[in-house]
Amino acid sequence: MVMTAPQQLTIAEFPERPLQDGEILLRVRLTGVCGTDRHLFWGHGVWAFPIIAGHEILAEVVEVTDGAADAVTVVGGALRNGQRVVLVPSGAPCGRCFYCLNYPHRTTLCRHRVVYGFRRCDEPPHLFGGFAEFVRVQPRSFLFVVPDDLPDERAVLTEPTAVALRAVERAMAPGVPVIGEGLEIGRRALVIGVGTIGLLVVAVLKGMGVHHIIAADTNPMRLAMARAMGATVVVSVPIGEQGMDIALRHLRDCTDGEGADVVFECAGVPAAFALALEGVCRGGTVVEVGHFTDTGTVPLAPHLICRKDLDVRGVWAYPWWQFRDALRFLQTTPVPVETLVTHRLNLSQVADALRGHLGPDALKPVVAP
Ligand SMILES: [Zn+2]
Ligand SMILES: [Zn+2]
Structure with missing residues (x-):
């Protein structure tokens, strides 16, 4: 689902290209629709369209290239086909800019980080957002393995939970x-x-x-x-x-x-x-x-x-390692956090969620492409 301009959505097909060494191909299981996606849709802020939005991504592994072992940071286990993972939207900080040198513990201040769900999709690797069937994980990204006992409806909340944990910290x-x-x-x-x-x-x-x-x-x-x-x-x-x-x-x-x-x-x-x-x-x-x-x-x-x-x-997002704490919290909390997922949509219904057509009681719609 491509946003070609504010309030313009269209379903697009991208030709299948072989993976570059260092990439990982994921099939999206669920992507949460976030308030930020709605602002993107309504054109609040300055963005370079077209964009495949969606940054709260729960997916499964389809293909791992040899070079990915060095290029992508994987936390919580090894990757095998079908393994469920959550993708940290923010890529690795550059390590050289003013903020990386002076505030290295605040990784989201880096001037040069790339963020899944916010990058234009008319140039490679195209598939860089969660409102899509597949995502191409690039070198310098972070993946966390989802524990087997954590259901999808909880795992898809990893990203907003990381925000909440950061706020409390x-x-x-x-x-x-x-x-x-x-x-x-x-x-x-x-x-x-x-x-x-x-x-x-x-x-x-x-x-x-x-x-x-x-x-x-x-x-x-x-x-x-x-x-x-x-x-x-x-x-x-x-x-x-x-x-x-x-x-x-x-x-x-x-x-x-x-x-x-x-x-x-x-x-x-x-x-x-x-x-x-x-x-x-x-x-x-x-x-x-x-x-x-x-x-x-x-x-x-x-x-x-x-x-x-x-x-x-x-609070400007969270450092990438906060996903570890978010997964632990979601795994152990007795609170019924999965009830936050109020709607399950297909790709063509994303527009309803972004336009606010789901009503005032919608909390976290998720998209199952
Ligand atoms: Zn979000
Ligand atoms: Zn930097």
């Missing part, structure tokens, strides 16, 4: 030599916006033993899901001008009037960031994870950040 204040800062057991966490990422953040917090998890959203179905993922309190945000004020009053009520120790903004709506600054307690931490795309601005008082002595942290 950002709240932990690593390196701060004072116990009592950031996220800990016994703390109060607030998750604003419980779509797929927000729900997975709730599930991860639950798994960590955070005892008070507040979820806020406008959608009652999502709030019910948040409870199933482990939220202890849900706050309905009324739609309309007064909505944020009403929600804020509720939030303060369930945190002794102080606000939450840690707030995760997962809604991807600018107003939600303003709510996060209001809903966090003094000395607390705000993690901004919802805005992978620029959705606009919001008026806010920077004074709040000073007066509350806040830590505000961003």
Whole structure:
């Protein structure tokens, strides 16, 4: 399924070419449809079309070239035909740019990385996105073997789970030599916006033993899901001008009037960031994870950040090794995370998901090509 321009989708065939040495051919089992794919479809941001979108890829091995053993990093076992794998969207960092030299642990800041699902497909290797039958894995990519006891409906959540784990890690204040800062057991966490990422953040917090998890959203179905993922309190945000004020009053009520120790903004709506600054307690931490795309601005008082002595942290994807932790989490969590997969589509139905035709209760549609 090729996006030739914003809002233009067409099914295209690509001629079968023999693999280059170092490549691996995968057959896609399931690819998750992500909010970022929708922004791509609507033309938010600057992209070079045509693109085969889809970066949450669960696939099986069809062919491995000899050179792939050195060229592709495979974690978790050996590759055999039919082996299920998840593909890390981001390729290896270059190791030479400003960010690789100065921030090597933040691999997604590399200026030269290539990302599956976001690269133009009119030049080789063409098959570089998940909304397709096959993907050609290139040298300098990362594959993780899916454990046999992990069902497809969970494994397809590896990528968004890596985002959620990274967001929670950002709240932990690593390196701060004072116990009592950031996220800990016994703390109060607030998750604003419980779509797929927000729900997975709730599930991860639950798994960590955070005892008070507040979820806020406008959608009652999502709030019910948040409870199933482990939220202890849900706050309905009324739609309309007064909505944020009403929600804020509720939030303060369930945190002794102080606000939450840690707030995760997962809604991807600018107003939600303003709510996060209001809903966090003094000395607390705000993690901004919802805005992978620029959705606009919001008026806010920077004074709040000073007066509350806040830590505000961003999340730009995750380092590639976070897939290891995501797979372990999905393998062991007792929370029914697989219920996040609400729709199973074929390739020609991708447009429905991207246009938002699946309705407000759609969480994670997956495509089975
Ligand atoms: Zn995604
Ligand atoms: Zn680099």
